[in-house]
Amino acid sequence: MSTETSLLLLWLVLIQEALLTTPTIKVTPQPVIEGGDMTLTCNTSLNPPRHNAQLQVTYYKEGRIVQESGVSETYRAYNVQLEDSGKYSCAVETTDGRVRKKSAEKVIQIVALLTTPTIKVTPHPVIEGGDMTLTCNTSLHPSRHNTQLQVTFYKERRIAQRSGVSDIYKVYNVQLGHSGKYSCEVETTDGKIRRRSAEQVIQIEELFSPPVLTVSPESVSDGDNMTLSCDTNLRDYRQNTDLQYAFYRDGGNLQGFTSSNKYKVQFIQEKNSGYYTCEIQTSTHRVKKQSQKLQIQGKAGGSVEAVCSSLCREQARANADSKASHSSGSNFVLTQAEYLRCKLLCHTRNMGYSNLNIFQLAFFGGGIIVGAILVFCFINRTKTKRHFSSIMTSWATRSNRTIRTVT
Known part of the structure; x- marks a missing residue:
């Protein structure tokens, strides 16, 4: 090929290259907010201007085609997300493919609509x-x-x-x-x-720990004064919280909610044995907790006087007997008849005689009655002596009459 031919071809290429300016990308809107729409425009111009000239435009993201070659100079992305951010470019070429120019890459950053909550x-x-x-x-x-x-x-x-x-x-x-x-x-x-x-x-923190129920003394017997204590620990910064306490035996209420964390009773095995629990609540009733069950069996025994006294006090609380109305006091004194009745109940119910047969009970009861008569006679011995003499004189008189009649 001659030098003239080479120069001619070079001149034709330069002329064709000059027909298109290097394209640039324009993005709208600015900034691009996620969730919105984005429009890219590939701008170039013909020199000299040719209104009928057809150009093909291709769009790229990170070097990969996102919109194939076409006559549209715009690229629209709808509902853009943060992952749509990246480097975009476009390429323009004539329909015959002889002239082709590509834009520089443009970094497009999609802006977050809202921050991570x-x-x-x-x-x-x-x-x-x-x-x-x-x-x-x-x-x-x-x-x-x-x-x-x-x-x-x-x-x-x-x-x-x-x-x-x-x-x-x-x-x-x-x-x-x-x-x-x-x-x-x-x-x-x-x-x-x-x-x-x-x-x-x-993490929700406890207002107070689950209650713990204890008994004093640890081993109780008939007639003992038993005290139950319901204990818990309040948070250091909530020490002024008002708490209320209740006590239960075998699910039944013994003492309703009060400000006292103690329950006292004179223990009687037959009445007070069972499973005990206590419950603590705030005065607002918002927090309520119950202790584990505590079994209290107790032991039979104790003095007859103490047990009988307890039985009579329980009986006095259960009825309106005027003779037992003083049982709430510490110096309660039993009448003689009440004492005998309590003593009999103690021996038959609480002292191991619950299995006596009717004859043994009659014998035991008769012994108590005879003893009572002897005590009565001793106390009233002067009157008893006179009455006994009168009885003997009368008996002797009747006997003599009888003898004489027989003779």
Whole structure:
């Protein structure tokens, strides 16, 4: 090929190259917010201008085609997400493919509509029986500050409060079971943008420890004064909390809720043996806890006087007998008849004689009655002596009459 021919071809190439300017990419809007639409325009010009000239445009992202060659000089992306960020370029060529030019890469950064939410919990720490407030905090892009958001709260990845416009979730009268992992999710009303917070562990702290029931003395017998104590520990910063205590035996109420953590009773094996529990609640009734069961069996025995005294006091509480109305006092004195009755009950019920047959009971009871008569006679011995002499004189007189009649 001659030099003239080479120069001619070079001149033709230069002329063709000069027909197109190097394209540039323009992006709208600025900035591009996630969830919105993005338009890329590939700008070039013909020299000289040719209105009827046809050009083909191809768009690339990270060197890969995102829109095939076509006559449109624009590329539109709808509902863009953060992952649509990247390096974009375009290429322009004539329909015959003789002239082709490519733009420089343009970095396009999609801006987040809202920040990743975080959970804030108040108060801190959260104490059982109180109220807890969770707030889902996020920020919108200034150019979209009027965007409506919906918030959902989760506990252990299960919905705790369904989607709504409120960014607050309140829990009233929290209990230990409310402890767990909480998170929240924020989304636009059209569902295009959604963000979820990291899980936050919330531990509800005890207001007071589970109650422990103890008995004093540890080994009780008939007639002993037994004291039950219901003990717990309050949080250091809640020492002024008012607590109420109740006591139960075999599920039945012994003492309703009062401010005293003690229950006192004179132990009688037959009446007071069983399974005991106590219960503690706050004065607001928001927190209530029960102790483990405590079995109290007790031992038979003790002085007859103590046991009988206890039985008579129990009987006095159960009826309105005026003779037993003084049983609440510490110096309660039994009448003779009451003493004999109590002593008989003690021996037959509490001292191991519960299996006596009717003849043994009659004998035992008769012995008590004879003893009572002898005691009565001794106390009234002067009158008894005169009465006995009178009886003997009368008997002798009747005997003599009888003898004379026989003779």
